[in-house]
Amino acid sequence: MTEEDRKTILIVDDEEMVAESYELYLQDDYETIVELSGGAALMELDQREVDLVLIDRRMPGMSGDVVVDHIEKWDMDFQVIMVTAVDPDIDIIDMPCDGYLTKPVSEDELVDAVKRAFLIDHYEDLIAEYNQLSEKYEVLTSQFSSRELANKDQFTDLEAQMEEMEAEIANTADQFSDSKLSDAFSRLH
Amino acid sequence: MGSQIEAASETTQIVIKETTTAGVGYLDDAETRPDCIVTDHDPPEWDCFELLETVPPELPVVLAPGRGSSSLATRGLRAGAETYLDPSTLDDGPAAIVTEIDRIIAERQHSDDRIERFSSIVSHELRSPIQTAKSGLDLAKTECDSHYLDSVAETIDQLEELTDNLVDELKHDEIAVETESVDLEAVIQEAWPDQTTATLSIGSELPTIEAERSRLRQLLDNLFRNSIRHGGDGITVRIGVIESPNSSGPNDHIGLYIADDGPGIEPDRREEIFEYGYTGSTGGTGFGLAIVSEIVEAFDWEITVTESDNGGARFELHEVKEF
Numbered sequence: 001m002t003e004e005d006r007k008t009i010l011i012v013d014d015e016e017m018v019a020e021s022y023e024l025y026l027q028d029d030y031e032t033i034v035e036l037s038g039g040a041a042l043m044e045l046d047q048r049e050v051d052l053v054l055i056d057r058r059m060p061g062m063s064g065d066v067v068v069d070h071i072e073k074w075d076m077d078f079q080v081i082m083v084t085a086v087d088p089d090i091d092i093i094d095m096p097c098d099g100y101l102t103k104p105v106s107e108d109e110l111v112d113a114v115k116r117a118f119l120i121d122h123y124e125d126l127i128a129e130y131n132q133l134s135e136k137y138e139v140l141t142s143q144f145s146s147r148e149l150a151n152k153d154q155f156t157d158l159e160a161q162m163e164e165m166e167a168e169i170a171n172t173a174d175q176f177s178d179s180k181l182s183d184a185f186s187r188l189h
Numbered sequence: 190m191g192s193q194i195e196a197a198s199e200t201t202q203i204v205i206k207e208t209t210t211a212g213v214g215y216l217d218d219a220e221t222r223p224d225c226i227v228t229d230h231d232p233p234e235w236d237c238f239e240l241l242e243t244v245p246p247e248l249p250v251v252l253a254p255g256r257g258s259s260s261l262a263t264r265g266l267r268a269g270a271e272t273y274l275d276p277s278t279l280d281d282g283p284a285a286i287v288t289e290i291d292r293i294i295a296e297r298q299h300s301d302d303r304i305e306r307f308s309s310i311v312s313h314e315l316r317s318p319i320q321t322a323k324s325g326l327d328l329a330k331t332e333c334d335s336h337y338l339d340s341v342a343e344t345i346d347q348l349e350e351l352t353d354n355l356v357d358e359l360k361h362d363e364i365a366v367e368t369e370s371v372d373l374e375a376v377i378q379e380a381w382p383d384q385t386t387a388t389l390s391i392g393s394e395l396p397t398i399e400a401e402r403s404r405l406r407q408l409l410d411n412l413f414r415n416s417i418r419h420g421g422d423g424i425t426v427r428i429g430v431i432e433s434p435n436s437s438g439p440n441d442h443i444g445l446y447i448a449d450d451g452p453g454i455e456p457d458r459r460e461e462i463f464e465y466g467y468t469g470s471t472g473g474t475g476f477g478l479a480i481v482s483e484i485v486e487a488f489d490w491e492i493t494v495t496e497s498d499n500g501g502a503r504f505e506l507h508e509v510k511e512f
Binding site: 015017018020021022024025058085086087102103104105106107 | 313345
């Protein structure tokens, strides 16, 4: 992975030592930015492109809940993982976050959650791209006979591309360490 | 009276059973436990004392006899009834009973809410500093190398486990267990405290048993700490399979003993040591053996305490299922 390909993670926790430890766990594979308050995190998000936010829920001043509400309102497109000592309640269903970790978290748990969030992101991109191709395929197969299409190189390319993507989608789903999630994704396509 | 109460109640679902026997049977079989019980007393069909003996203490019982008396009220309340109401002395007996039912349900809901709030606070206030300690430890490891850091890490892990169990117990009436095949010797080794000069002696050929690993570890950990706390670091703790287990039990059930050569436990204290808050030493929390007792109950095991060959304490676990 080149320096340009490295994903950027914003770590937000009012406990400096905690935020620094997350940075330690992640800095080998990702670019990391640390902020110690919700307000500072929002300012950072306004100025920089990030791929994922790891955020504590309960912080003095602006809480993590308020920050993720802003992220949703501003329509920002990145993954959000809550890392918090607050026990999850039913309200997390409506919370605009992609993952929820209960403190204390180990290095492995944190790294796995981040990998998983990026994998889900990648999977969603693949599905969106595949759906576009699939719609074109549907339109063409209803418009032309299979004999007519067989002679068109572009259609053959489209079929090959779709086949390739199907394999990649299946391969991505297999990479989820959680077998339940893997099975669920496999059933989807 | 049952149908009159049902008619008077607007919000509560009432289940009516015609006899004490049917009521007890319902409590045994019902998937959802009622919020409270209302009972008459007119033996033999209606024997409130038989019912009061059967229902768990946390389930409130309203004693509302057709023919009441002051002696029945006294006996009923002593036997564990929450309230005594004599419908014949009231203008509208069924309405008064419904009011009492509503009060009990509201009080229980209030109590459940308080426990929920308390467990949430406990959970957050304990887990946050554990995270800070864990984080600080990992950062410290990048700057220096010391075996003390590993010991601190182990202690933090234990604290984390204890917090999980504590929160679990606050949230649920009973300890929830999911049993699996567990290598007993491996868990014993894990549970034995590192920072002690006490001696652990493990009997040969310990079996694989059916248990929940983390709970079993907590059980053993508590028993070991209890022995060391009372017997000091020079103590020897022996653990093994009881050679002649209870012959009445199924073949795949065994007994285990955990015995030490410490000061032992006086016969008249052997029951109360399992109660919450009981402690026989200044450093004790009064939680250790009470938690042991709850885990034993959750596993469907039995625990007894006697004197070991050396005059120390000997805990015996029975009905332990081999895997």
